[in-house]
Amino acid sequence: MLKRKIIVAGNWKMNLDLQAGYKLAEDVIAGVKNHSMVETVFCTPLIHLAGVSAQTSSHSHISTAAQNIYPKPSGAYTGEISTAQVKSAGATYVLVGHSERREYFNENNQFLAGKVDAVLAEALTPIFCCGESLAIREGGDYLEYVANQVKESLFHLTASDFEKVVIAYEPIWAIGTGLTASPEQAQEMHQYIRKILVDQYGEEVAESISILYGGSVKSSNAAEIFSKPDVDGGLVGGASLQADEFIKIVAAA
Numbered sequence: 001m002l003k004r005k006i007i008v009a010g011n012w013k014m015n016l017d018l019q020a021g022y023k024l025a026e027d028v029i030a031g032v033k034n035h036s037m038v039e040t041v042f043c044t045p046l047i048h049l050a051g052v053s054a055q056t057s058s059h060s061h062i063s064t065a066a067q068n069i070y071p072k073p074s075g076a077y078t079g080e081i082s083t084a085q086v087k088s089a090g091a092t093y094v095l096v097g098h099s100e101r102r103e104y105f106n107e108n109n110q111f112l113a114g115k116v117d118a119v120l121a122e123a124l125t126p127i128f129c130c131g132e133s134l135a136i137r138e139g140g141d142y143l144e145y146v147a148n149q150v151k152e153s154l155f156h157l158t159a160s161d162f163e164k165v166v167i168a169y170e171p172i173w174a175i176g177t178g179l180t181a182s183p184e185q186a187q188e189m190h191q192y193i194r195k196i197l198v199d200q201y202g203e204e205v206a207e208s209i210s211i212l213y214g215g216s217v218k219s220s221n222a223a224e225i226f227s228k229p230d231v232d233g234g235l236v237g238g239a240s241l242q243a244d245e246f247i248k249i250v251a252a253a
Contacts, residue, residue, distance in 0.1 A: 004210050006226075007166060007233040008250045009041035009065060009127060010240025011095065012048075021048040024243055025055050029062060031247035036061045038233070038253045042240075043067050043095055043127075046081060053090020065093035065127065068101060071111075071118035083122035094119045097129040097153065099172045109152035116153060120161055127235065128154060129214065130193075131170030134177065143192045150193060151200075159201050163208055167193060168235040170214040175237070181215045183224045183231075190230035219248035226253050 016024060025042055032040045043065040044052050056062040066089075070080035086094060095101075096119060097112040107115075112128070119126040130149040132142040146169070154165060169189050174181040190211045197206035213225055214235035225231055233253050239245045 004208060004232045005039055006037065006253050007039045007041060007210055007212055008236065008246075008253050009043055009093070009168075009212065009234070010236045010246050011043040011067065011098070012045060012241060013067070013100070013237065014045060015241055016045070016048070018047055018051070021045070022051055022055065024241065025052045027243035028246055028250075029055060029059065031243065032062065032250045033059055035250050035253075038250050039063060040250050041065050041093055041127075043093070043235075046086075046089075049086060049091060050089040057090065063092040064090055065095055066091045067095050067098070069094050069096075069115060069118060071114040073118075083118050083124055087122050087124055091124060093125045093127050093166070095129065095168075096126045097149070099129060099131055099170050099175070109149055112153040113156060116157070116165070120157075120164060125164055125166060127166045127168050127212070129168045129170050129235070131172045131214070134173035134179070137171070137173045143189070146189060146193065147196050150196060155200055159205050162197075162201055163205055166210045166212065168212040168214045169193065170235070174215045176216075183221070183228055186213045186215065186225055187228035187230055190228065194230050217249060219245050219252065222249045222252035 040062045042052050053064045066086035069083050070077050096115045101107045116126050130146050132145050136142050136145045171181040194206050210232040212233045212235045213231050217234040217236045218239050
């Protein structure tokens with residue numbers, strides 16, 4: 001069986017001014033530089049991307065990600081950013097389809113398929129986010145709902161391109177709601193996602209894909225969640241803004 005890459009990505013979202021972001025990255029890098037078996041990724045606001053990329057450049061297991069791109073190479077798209085631009089700033093990864101982009105900016109599966117294509121065309125790695133709301137979870141068809149997100153945005157890819165994708169499962173119903181997804185619930189979804197990958201691309205490809213868990217990961221629950229066989233790290237939100245906490249999460253992977 002292929003050994004999958006373990007990734008812990010911290011999504012800063014729309015937080016931190018320029019200097020605070022650089023200081024956070026500096027502190028985290030100092031704490032994770034010896035955790036070479038885990039790839040640590042900073043998903044920064046655009047103002048930090050070039051600077052943090054420079055901070056990480058001497059560490060092969062520490063990378064940066066853009067939180068968003070627009071799927072056109074250039075042009076009159078005021079306020080947007082292209083894959084070539086984020087690559088020139090040093091990004092290795094790009095978040096695609098985060099639940100907040102889907103909810104607040106109405107990004108649907110078809111539009112996200114175009115984003116995935118644009119990211120891959122620039123030889124960057126998409127971290128494709130998928131997940132269900134509380135209503136979908138309580139309705140009972142949450143496995144099929146998430147599977148449809150994956151299929152509509154990713155299954156047009158050839159096997160060789162699909163192997164370049166990272167998937168992140170976000171149980172939206174357990175983020176900021178007071179509800180908690182158990183490690184068993186995380187494993188259930190990750191295992192199901194991997195099953196549909198097997199059905200589409202075969203076991204060898206499916207077993208090579210890192211699937212991250214993005215549901216309020218903290219240092220107190222990280223080790224148990226990461227121990228599940230189909231969980232290959234995490235996409236961390238609020239806890240990634242606290243250097244000590246994020247370092248502990250990386251150490252637990």
